[in-house]
Amino acid sequence: MQHSVRRLLLTSAALVLAIACSDDDASDGVFASDTNAEPPSGDRADPGGPGAGADGMAPDSDEDPDEVEEEIAFEPPAVGERSVYVANPATGQVAIVDAASFAIDSVAAGVSPEYVATVPGSDVAVVLDGQAPFVTVLRSAQGQTRVSTLDLDAVANRVRFSPDGRWAVAFHDASSGDAAQAGFHDASVIDLETDRAVHITTGFRPSGAQFNADSTRAFVITEDGVSIIELDALADSEATALFAAPIALSADPGEAAAVDVSITPDGRHALARRPGDSELRLLDLDSQQLHTLDLTTLQEQPEMSPGDAGADAGGPRLGPADLDVSDLDLAPDGSFALAVLRSHSAIVRIPLPGGFEDEPLELIDMGGQLVGSATIAPNGKLAAAFTTAVVELEAMTLIDLDDHGLTPVRLRKAVRAVALSADGSRALVLHQQREGNPSEPGIDEDTRIDRSAGYSLVDTSSAFAKLQVTPTPVSGQGGFVITPDASHLFVILRNDERDIRQLQTAELDTFRITELSLSDPPVSLGVVPSVSRVFVGQEAAGGRITFVDWTTGQTQTVSAFELSSRIRE
């Protein structure tokens, strides 16, 4: 059902903020685009400060640079309870490294094991083969690993696990590599309880898979829509193949594929947007009804016009510019979503699913600052708003999602991506790097910083940000990890041309950062919570992993996995 009537409710918090904003001239609060300029005082009630512009203000032209959203997350890669699994496609072996004892085992796993994922919290790993359509399941216990192999209909390169760990969905994500034997409509549901794989015919080009919280449904996200697999029914059947017709996220088959597709944790809805479209989609996965929410209608609401109650109170409004939904983020509990309206320097909080019906939306006015992306903390209580489009902007804004209070955070470099810790107490900001040689003689310190890669650690309670310049950029995909107790952040740095192989450790209580040189280029980073260790996988002949105990700082490296696995005891 398409909703044409929109009502926007300005929360009291937003009003308070709006008043504060009107008291402080936004242009006064702009963090200077000129990095030599004196920054503002950092007043927490200065929402205009950290955003603004080429001139610090929200863009009003269609020619503004694109927002580049880099998905990064604080969630560590899935690892076992105490085992780390390392695939070696060249030898067809997977090494199993016990993160507690450092004992190493090795098992044969297919022709070319390329992708390994571990059922969270257990020593069960699923190994996908890069050349052959089958999956190897490894189960480790007491130093022994049991191997079972299941046939698939097509090569897969991604696997996702259900929350209860029983189910996995394997599929080929075309955006992350090509495979001659990969199909366009293929996924497999793997029952890890019975070691059974069921082929699923899905929509075109699967790009993701999710489960509902009680592990009764799996959803495969495709360009055609969402394919649903009822897992209880699958468990009771003896089927070896199923067709899961995709439920479209658009009524018009000619529309571009949706982006930012998220499934609510209860598995009832899929939320999506399309690039360049002001209309948001909410698909009821039970009734298969598609609801839309056209945010341009916000501009038509009388209460949002000049002279309305909100405006009288200094409240925000949506101006006449073309509305650009530059980002759409689903809250971790699925209760709401944030739509970033870059064109209007605003964020709309949309309750789900009520926001697509009659429940009022809440507008968070960003006070004219340019925001193109938002990241919600895993606890759902804090969000970070920022832009990646203007390199002169060296700031972001924290949004308290309870009262919508804004806290500007002054940064020293432009933002590339932001991640928030589970409790929202810390943020990691990955920075952009401007063109030019940071070591060029004669340049000033600010230029050197701008030309360098780096990241900032942010204390969200005080808005303090510590800049750490790095010799090479941090990868947003697996380049960093935070420990479950939020005590440490680990960052891997790799640049083969410059022979950079480094692990940086940040103590998140003191913000002290230490460096550890690695012997080989780091390729993966993960956490083994049961033994309080972080592991750094390295690209070395025979394999190499360095473990760091974050409680003691002790490091331990294991390598030569195949040699180790051939040890006779």
Next chain:
Amino acid sequence: MNKLGRYRTWGLAWSLCAAVACDRAEGAEPFDPSGPPSALEGSLLYVDEQQSQALLVDVSDGHTTRLQLQDGLSEVLLRPVDGESTQAVLLSTGRAPDEDNAQAVDAHVTLLDHTGLVAEYPLSGRATSLQLSGDGQYAFVHGSTGTVSVGNRVSIVDLSAAPSEDNPRALQIRSLQNEQPLGAVFSPPMDIAGGQRRLLTVLSRNHVNVLDLSHLEREEITVPLTLPGDAQERIPQQVLFEGRNLYVRSSGGNSVTVLQLNDSEAGTAQDFGISVVELSTSTVPTSITLLQTLDGPRLLALSGRFADVMDPTTGSTTSVPLADPYQDLVRFEGTSPSDPETRARALLWGDGANSVTFVDLENVDARLERSLEVVQLGRRVDQVLPLLARGRVALVHASDAQLSVVELADRTVTPVNAQQGLNSALLDGARERLWLLNPGIKRLGHLGLGEFDTGEVLLDANPTGLFVVDGAEPVIAVTHRGEAGYVTLLNPAEPSRATARSLRGFFWDGLLDEEAL
């Protein structure tokens, strides 16, 4: 030494024959030493491999004790006992049956001290090679031989315990590719499974076996050094121990293999496990040394013209080029001309190198290259004699008949010339005196290492060897050629011809005694 003195010593030896209880079989042959003697407390020990006999010569009075040992006497090693005295450990390889002796004889390990036989350990089967642990507690015997023999059988002898049913202990070591053990290295006590235990690392081509000396009944852990299909074979050359790590240097690979002990899972034979780390080096390393630095343990490998400093916890390696290919180092604590602080430092040297290089061993990660200081000598170094109590190191240039005495703090070099070549140098550490001999001349040179006072003693015959014999009255023993046995004894505190004495004829002691009978 005048003729009177010579006759006096000769007479002493002659007269003592009557007092010697020669434990010889009837019809014994003259004692025919197979090589130079070994120095025990107050004694020289000669062995006659042909007759499987040992001869102890008391240097104080020329008293001899001749011992008949088991057949096949082949090796003599010395073991320290309580840090005070020295015992000799002898391997008798055993004998195959022949027409004279129908019964085969198994190998034996015999323990002697200056008084005679201490213990004899019979082994199972015949064996050809003997090694000792660094502290002398254990002997490792391998090289199984015989008409039919099991090539990977070894024996372990606890020399601190009496022979018993379990001592020696014969074991068959696991072999992966038909290899036979090449040797073994004993660890110091290590923290294993909550206790202090010692490990035995048996070295074989392409793999090592690790055994727990406290639990020899448990199966060994076999660690391969290569993978199937590797073209290059690896022969383990050196093993170091630190913490819960074993560092194995091998020929044939640009790396050092670290064996990390870990807690074992239940169900395995041992209560510890092993995982492997490879530490990369610039080239094939020729020596490795463990360093304790402020940043934690580091492994220093000398690899051709490179020094590689490796962090075993991360596997990272820092390499710096060297002036010469060095194979060894002398570690010391001291100052340097530019640093008055006493720190851990080392002098790198190599057999055949024309230089030595100083290096600081603290903060090696960051400062190794900057701390290098080369001292060009212009002569090749053949031997190094550490005189660390004096803050000096003596470098022997044998072919140039010269010594270079290096002051470690000042890094200056004092040249010491030796006439007519320099073939052997012996350091008497207790008395801080360096003894120098050349087999071609009848003189013995000596150099006081405190004041650089020099001296020389005229000998009656050309020397063949030089030994420090500790005991109640330490002596410097200079051996000479002579079928009957000939040694000159000097007081190391006051070396002079006047106080020198000689022992002669001790090889014939028993023979003459028996003939007299």
